[in-house]
Amino acid sequence: MRSRFLQLHHRTTTKLIRDKKEAEKDGAYRVAKRIHAVLLNDGGKTSGEIASLIQSPRSCVCEWLRNYEEYGHESLLEGHRSGRPSRLFENHKTTLCDIIDSGPVAYGFLSGVWTSPMIARVIQEE
Structure with a gap:
């Protein structure tokens, strides 16, 4: 399978770098990691290389990149996590x-x- 690379506009890259720093400052490390993956891909790294660098499964990196292409910046943010259902009424x-x-x-x-x-x-x- 051929590697696909994002081609981000300079302003988009600048915004992502700023958002990554803000996410790290706020303790949103998962968001920062996804933004980092997008930036690395824009820099020419393959999903396999990114997975090794940020120590995440390649399948997750591919999903993050695919979601970013389809849904944009919002796809990198934390969504609702269902978790285990509450046992309390x-x-x-x-x-x-x-x-x-x-x-x-x-x-x-x-x-x-x-x-x-x-x-x-x-x-x-x-």
Whole structure:
């Protein structure tokens, strides 16, 4: 299969570089990595070379580049991640939020700061 390379306008490249720096500053490392892949491809790197450089699967790099070609800059941004479905019903979530807002001392803990094990215990007890 023949390698395809993006041909970005100078202004687009400048905007992507600026957005990559901003994403890194904000901690959006996945977005920065996808932008970096697009910039490397524009610089003449193949998807295999990019995958090695940024330590990501080649299939992901190909998908990022294909999405960028089709949908543009928006395709590089983070979307909604479904993840595992919640096991709590909405009314349980509301109750849990109320308990957390009132603080751990009000619930009977000695610590003034919530920890994950404490919240897990509240979920089990409620």
